[in-house]
Amino acid sequence: MPRASAARAKLCATEATQEVIDxxxxxxxxxxxxxxxxxxxxxxxxxxxxxYEGASDVQRMVIARALQ
Structure with missing residues (x-):
């Protein structure tokens, strides 16, 4: 589960930052x-x-696997 938590944190941070920069x-x-x-x-x-360290799509896959 720590891997999924890290993926959620990275995804949330990078997506929110991208939105702000846009x-x-x-x-x-x-x-x-x-x-x-x-x-x-x-x-x-x-x-x-x-x-870097996995595209957002990869982070989504990690999260999805953890939910199964």
Whole structure:
């Protein structure tokens, strides 16, 4: 069960952070994804976190297996 708990925590944190970053990019328009801007850097970093140590889809599979 600790593995499923870790998967739930990682999934929740990365998905929530992605949502916040998406909202932060919106007001900037094209400048929000311009290389070198603060929000662009954050956007890139959260994308990497969603892939590093297992993509969000993999975390969902781990959680689903634990529920069976």
């Amino acid at each position: 909202m932060a990019v919106q007001p900037y328009g094209g400048d929000g994804v311009r290389h070198g801007s603060a929000v662009e850097r954050l956007y890139r970093e959260i994308r990497a976190l969603r892939i």
